[in-house]
Amino acid sequence: MATPAHCAYAFEVLAANFERRQPLSLAQVEELWERYHASGADDDEDQAQKRRDDEEHDEEESGSGADTPASSRSSLFSFSSSTSKPQQQQQQRKREEGRRRREEYPLFVTWNTVSRGGSKSLRGCIGTFEAQELEDGLRAYALTSAFEDARFPPIPPSLLPSLAAHVTLLTNFSSPTRDPMDWVLGKHGLRISFTVHGRRYGATYLPDVAKEQGWTKEEALISLMRKAGWNGSSSAWVKTWREGKGELVRYEGKQVGLRYTEWRPWREWVEKLGVKSKPLN
Known part of the structure; x- marks a missing residue:
């Protein structure tokens, strides 16, 4: 199943393209995403974001009136964390994450724009039914769905703050059937x-x-x-x-989504750690 870290990686790939730099790897994003949430930094940001959302909501109502719907050492990085895990458990988790990244999945990446009121509009959705290694597939289709969906113009950098990334990993394919009703609404x-x-x-x-x-x-x-x-x-x-x-x-496939307003605080936290991306040649 897709995870919020996969969506964070899609954002990382798109932002890196705009900024002319190499994106962090999927392994880096997954580890840093877990560290960020274990550190409690996201709780502080959640409160700040709630205050910002409340302020924006108040502004909208007074404006148009529109009704809109431990400490440990990372294998990749070295920094302190307020939480810790037994080394054996941590190594097992890393092996499991590595195995998942090597697995192949058909997948789709979807970009939506999200209004201040929370309503979303499709801005690009492209994927493949051919199984892809997870990192390669996410990287390729994060960009393809952003720039090559013929229904929309390419997403410009100015639109990044209003975006939400959604990832769906596809599983449990049936054999072809001639019965057009042989499926379950909301499941298939x-x-x-x-x-x-x-x-x-x-x-x-x-x-x-x-x-x-x-x-x-x-x-x-x-x-x-x-x-x-x-x-x-x-x-x-x-x-x-x-x-x-x-x-x-x-x-089948459960779609997982992440908004820019959730990704950006994590990315700023990553930058404060001193984790650097290489510029493109």
Whole structure:
């Protein structure tokens, strides 16, 4: 399953691209992310962020009135922490993290913009159904979804503070089925394909999409067929599916998200530790 540290790595990759520097590795991000939260620094920032959010909320209401929805030594770094773990347990955790990073996953990276009121809008979502080593896949698709989603212009540096990163690791793929209703709303992602006039169409929705949109299963399927490029009548989707020999593959994956306002305090804490990134040549 994806973790907030994976989202933090997506932010690290995107920010490094804007700043013309090498990003920290996924191993560095995961270790520093855990240290940051173990140190209690995030609790202080949570309180500060709550105060900032309250102030922004008060400003919005008075403005437009719009209703919007131990001490230890790291294997990578050397610094003190208020918490400690037995060395054996720490080594076991590091081996487990290394194993996970070497595993391969199909994955998607999604970027959303988030308004001050908390509403979000899609700004890029691209992934792959071909299994990728985790670090390589996250790095590649953090940038691809930010800059190459044809539905949106490339994300500029000025938009970074309003972004939220979401990562979904895909698992439990089913065999293809001709039954378009053989899936569970809110649990399964869908990958469909069908043929119309000799042309093959295909598209996918991640597991969270239909539930977020409030769609029924039928509405989700019609929308997905339209995403694939079909422009027929809504009442004709069943006939089109049947005649076009439609196939559906269901899969699972829990989306995990992280906002810039959660990532940036961690990144500033990292900089205070003296952890440096190399500039690009």
